[in-house]
Amino acid sequence: MLQNEIKSSFIALGKFLTQFSFEKNTKDNTVLNNDLFYDDFIALIELSQSHNGWFTPEQVYYSIESWAEALQENNLSEWLSPYDLSKISAKKVGLILAGNIPLVGFHDFLSVLISGHDVLVKTSSNDQYLLKFLAKYLIAVQPKLANKITFVEGKLEGFDAVIATGSNNTARYFIYYFKDKPSIIRKNRNSVVILDGKETHEDLVNLGEDIFRFFGLGCRNVSKLFVPKDYDFDLFFKAIYEYRDVIYYEKYANNYDYNKAVFLMSNFKLLDNEFLTIKEDASYSSPISSVFYEFYDDLEVLKIRLEADNEQIQCVVSNNLVENSIAFGQTQKPKLWDYADNVDTLAFLSKL
Template sequence: MATLEQRFKAFIKLGDFFRNFAKTSSANPGFVDDNNEWYQKFDSAITLAGHKNGWFTKQQVMFAITAWAEQLNEQNLNDWLLPYPLENNTHKIVAIIMAGNIPLVGFHDFVTAVISGNQVLVKCSSNDNILLPFIANYLIHIEPELASEIEFSEGKLTKFDVVIATGSNNAARYFAHYFGNKPNIIRKNRNSIAILTGEETKEQLNELGEDIFRYYGLGCRNVSKLFVPKQYSFDDFFKSISSYQSLIDQNKYANNYDYNKAVYLMSEFQFLDNGFFLLKEDAGYASPIGTAFYERYTTTEALNDKLLRDTDQIQCIVGGEFIENSLPFGKTQKPELWDYADGIDTVEFLLKT
């Protein structure tokens, strides 16, 4: 069994690997490094992941890897983990059921469970079952003691102590029924929102485009709804996000955009369109791909009350400085290690169970 120190050092080395790989591949997108077989294997895994899931383009996967490279270093890991009494952790088997909507979406749960001194039993989504097994193999390569601590399963999960499961609202109901007799974290659908005042700069609105369009809008941290003042005009917003127009060149995105536009037209819904992105006034939070919903607010007090009532539907809030813990524009897809999904402290959960 790997010690806490061995686990800690393994993830520092993994961060180094991610950084070096990202640096090399960004300098030469078609690189083949004959001196590092793991670079070649990783490049092949990324390509295969893209073949199996058309949303996982090389650019999107590299963004995820680069984001993790920025997090996995000694300083960040210390800042994250030092407050916790990890030495008191009782070694347990943690079953992790992962979603597959964006690349490495369940990696934080994996890192948390392993580095805190547990064994993981991972069930990957069929949409994202290439990248994490490769990364696990690399971790075992640099720290062989982890070989007995990481297991992947494609079938029914049986022997485990606690569960962390992420899926749709329908899947969450199944998880709750199936895993209800075990300590668990079960995550449902959530969406992120942005609050605009009309005073945003063009740069801020362009950065909001990153929050909306990264991973084609498929993540729970993607902004899928805008709250705007009653008389707000979207002219500046559309001008500021024009740099993202190349999204329409991605076939899967274009097909979704065209389909949703056709549905809105046939249903005679009112919507705004800039040629690659739709805005529809709607009270919902979960907008379809290529679309964001928007809702107008009259006062910040009324908006704040609404958001408090809808807390369980919201993952991140961008803008709206009057909202506690709101994020700056452009930051939703770069969470820190201590930014926990749904606000549930995963390390604390594992230590107390």
Template sequence: MQTMAAFVKLGNYLRDFCENYHSTDGNPDDGLMQAIYSAEQHNGWFTRENILFSLQQWGDALTEENLTEWLSKYDIQPVAAPKTIGIVMAGNIPLVGFHDFICVLLSGNRVLAKLSSNDKILLPFLTKYLVEQEPALKDSITFVEGKMEDFDAVIATGSNNTSRYFEYYFGKKPNIIRKNRNSVAILTGNETKEELMALGEDIFRYYGLGCRNVSKIFVPKDYDFEPFFNAIFEFKDIINEHKYANNYDYNKAVYLMSEFKILDNGFLVLKEDESLSSPISALFYTYYEDESDLRKQLNVMEEEIQCVVSAKGDVPFGATQKPKLNDYADGVDTLEFLLQL
């Protein structure tokens, strides 16, 4: 499949770029470096470190072995009459809509993408590279500003508020419409320091802006938070990022003025709260008495939860922002949806 071969070449390119970046003090002679710089200037949350992390994850995912294994589970046939699939992309973390983009092209259909204003630089650059590898893709990829028209189906990702707009506007077409989701972790008190350090990655990567970031932890009664705070201390430099620091100062002040009981280590505020969604720089926690009862509660809330992180049977600590190609957002098989159109 020529399209898959183009993505394999893109994976090689991204891996080589990231390797050369770290071996040449961050100055590889490549247009992607300028795209990273532009994206960094355009959106203050898109730091170079986080953009490079995203590119590395996609480079690691887009290997011939990974793509072959993923696609082998589907009956993908040549499409005589490709459909146009509208993709409304979120912009909370770098390249957050790239998986939908890949699915549409590998299904043999055409992409009609509406980029988020927060993330409008990286994907067009990667698209340019893909088209250079496989010129036939040029007619299969269109970026649109303003109103999206003339599509056969749609994949739209946004908030609970925007989903109502999406339902109204796209409801008559086959669709996948995604709402707010959050990720949680279940701690037992028996975690190793290494596991808790890895949990810090799940909390702080992308400043916690992704739906796969852990925004809430469940801890047993009488849980000792000291090992947790000791383990995540290596992330302390995040407070030097001014946008994060502004959120930290604001949220801490609000909690203190409201006389909420909080735990604070100078760069993260822990607050006991039933909500799954915590603001940037804060992490909510809730005590539980019986883990089996807790899991039953989480099952009831499954449409609000993206990932459950724990030491057993769930997403491993430190792995939330390293999804595999078959880790579909909201548990909806995007590729199967496209193949059934």
């Protein structure tokens, strides 16, 4: 298949996705294959929480709206412009996907296909349906894609390269199992924020988005605060109060109650606002409903530490306190060229 054919198929998918919003779904009769897919997609979105209790309609719609924006022609063209994909000989690329947030594996799926390769997809049991639905839509738009997309139920076999995402424990297995194949192996990562006390109320409200979007389940969610010694946590708590309704989701509330009880029984000192606990801790990975914090004295020393720990960190949020930091409220709005773990997926695929 020509790359332009594949690219056009994803642009059509993007147009299809623009119809869906948590606020209001709006049917556009000019969209291809709407008669076959529009109503069924709304039904799937509404069913998603029964498939995975964390996939509330609001969170699923957020992911869909993000991909609707990303799959605009100008974004795809800007993303692809640095690469020469014209001479690629199609290989079979296996994907082992995570399932922590809706459509978390879609970027890898898109990258493999748009670079001209064939994709073998092993979905997570936590996110089995959304990507398969979008794949069916793509095939309806461009039937040639049927020969390039395969979903695997059992063991992943017959691949030339692999991109696998999992925990630190499963990553060790992946590294051993795929040692003879070109691979990208992704492990656990977390995101952090550096505060200096000069942030506006709006900055801290936006930080709440980085913490609570997808209930904090994503590697781009902030799970750790670095704050100066004299930091006033009242500013933080007043700002994130806007996210208090998160406690009304049963799975989140259960995690809040459980993790708070564990912390208290261990006699840990906590700050608590009845829907989020924050705890002083050197770790980057905090449990759901909790964020860790750590004091710093010297920003330059902190920069050195974060650089040393870069394999544990996905994003750093700040008001330009460190190079390449992300603005408040933007961690779950990556561009197509914002690669997971800073590993250029298209560069990897172009060399197969």
